[in-house]
Amino acid sequence: MLRLLTRFIGLLLLAGGFIALIVDGTRSIAGGQLMVTTLRRGASALFPALFQSFQASVENLSAFLWDPVVSTLMLAPVCVALGGVGALLILVSHRESAPVGYGRR
Structure with a gap:
């Protein structure tokens, strides 16, 4: 199952x-021209409040953790x-x- x-x-x-x-x-x-929707743009367009709370919780966990997450994971195409x-x-x-x-x- x-x-x-x-x-x-x-x-x-x-x-x-x-x-x-x-x-x-x-x-x-x-x-x-080439237009690619990134995870950051897609998540902020579909779930703006959830994306903001996710960003705030990651920044509260560690201040320097949000920048590597954005630069690596959130810039990937959807x-x-x-x-x-x-x-x-x-x-x-x-x-x-x-x-x-x-x-x-």
């Missing part, structure tokens, strides 16, 4: 990453982040197959 739920969430995240890729591609074609996490969840939920020599005859 947990494997099914993990695979379903991974599939939804992978689909969300693909949709974000299509949206970024459409914006890039319409604008005539399509890469969602697609990567979705693919990772699908791979984790994959059932391991039996070794080749141990089957029925």
Whole structure:
């Protein structure tokens, strides 16, 4: 049951990453230049209050921790982040197959 739920969430995240890729591609074609939605821009547009509280809690935890988080994780494209996490969840939920020599005859 947990494997099914993990695979379903991974599939939804992978689909969300693909949709974000299509949206970024459409914006890039319409604008005539490469336009990529970062995690910071996407999170602040979708969940402004939650993003502000997340930023405040990280800054309260450690003042210098917010800058590396923004410079590394929050500047990643949404399509890469969602697609990567979705693919990772699908791979984790994959059932391991039996070794080749141990089957029925």
